[in-house]
Amino acid sequence: MASTETSAGKTEAETDPVEDKSAGNGGDLAGLEAGLDALDAVQTRRAPFRRTFVEKIFPPMVAVALVLVIWQVLVWAKVTDSYKLPAPSAVWDEVQEAWLEGTLLEYIWTSVSRGLLGFLMALVIGTPLGLLVARVKFVRAAIGPILSGLQSLPSVAWVPPAVLWLGLNDSMMYAVILLGAVPSIANGLVSGVDQVPPLYLRAGRTMGATGLRGTWHIVVPAALPGYLAGLKQGWAFSWRSLMAAEIIASSPDLGVGLGQLLENGRTANSMPMVFLAILLILIVGIAIDLLIFSPLERWVLRSRGLLVKN
């Protein structure tokens, strides 16, 4: 059969055996490749809840319980006066009282709404600022060092000038938050952009992603992990700045936030109230991070295969 075809024409004789061989090879090749792919395939699977509980949730619960036990033991041992170290139960009573009066959520909401709104404003300002510093050489040379220097300036230093400029009101709080958080967010984005592997930029350029298209399609998504880390830090700075502002600048018009609660505790000489305020500040700070930023960060890292499971 093959020989009759070979004799049929010269051109066919030249191409046919090659095509035949490749067709036969093709079948082999597809099978071989499927086998290799199956052998090399990477299995990714989410951990079952039980494991998550044992590895992630249980350990911090133990740590918290341990702190409570040590605290109670110290109280029982009477290491210091009770007005300096209140019993856990006294702080719990304070929580219940505030809850029954309906003021507990009010304290929290006053601060959280301020903190989140301030953070959102910092996001809107810090993002384009970061992009500008990262991408425009002159801007980077001009304000880059100042921007990273500002991060080491404690935001509490901004409270006195903010009070003088804006008076004792909410805008002064927002000003302090912005001055604390904008540098963090901008710097996070700058370092995110700086850490974009040059290979991605080269690959993008050969595909025609230059200028603004390159920024949008390559630089921004590639810098996302660094940007998110900056946002996380930006939130921490927002929250810290706000607490500093609330503690220092107290005025009846401002409403009682958590910082104000702390200050009230001090003036009332009520250690349980001071403890309550500190605990709430800590819990809110952790909760926002745990509920918003950590899931966001983990989602981005996981989708890129950057979250190593051990």
Add this chain to the structure above:
Amino acid sequence: MATALAKTTDADTGTSVEYAARIEHVSKSFAGPAGQQLVLDDITLDVAPGEFVTLLGASGCGKSTLLNLVAGLDKPSAGGISTDGRPALMFQEHALFPWLTAGKNIELALRLRGLPKSDRRARAEELLELVRLKGAYGKRVHELSGGMRQRVALARALAQDSQLLLMDEPFAALDAITRDVLHDELTRIWRETNVSVLFVTHNVREAVRLAERVVLLSSRPGRIAREWTVDIPQPRRIEDSAVADLSVEITEQLRGEIRRHGQH
């Protein structure tokens, strides 16, 4: 420097000369610790439409530099390069974007090329099928093996619908079995798509296995030392005796080039 120059007319004969890439008297030097360092010296090379050329050389021959110049990522210090449109480039690392799925990586290339949104999905699926990764559209880059990543990278390069595919040691980081399979794939796809390929490697057997023409570069500075036309019929295997024989001959020459650097 691109499309307009791609089809020039030879004044003497009056016939149209077509090429996928034309490299004319190209030199490139970089500022080094000891002043200007010449990396490429007077390279002249044409790649015909549909031709498969491998650039072979030891370290320091400037083969990657030359590829960057052809890709337009860098400018030659002297001489001129013209290509038929913007060439596609494949790297040793897959260079796929990890924030996109395999399919979306290909669609980004289609989008940047200006293909309307409605056609992108179907074309991306088609290209994935061409590299035999039919089910991989929604897979993330880290879920793919090294060989699969390079195949997606090849599909993405082909998505640019360029006449010229530049490959910078694309299989160097793969294991031998996978590399062998990808040689077969590349040959098949090259023959199916009729794209021109300029393939850089330091692996002599790979060069002979794949190419119609092997160009040997000397090192420091890179100059064209010799060319071989490979007329072993495709599909070849890397263990074919004809491939081995030519590889021995080329390796001899390559070793000679390298030895010269040991003598002062």
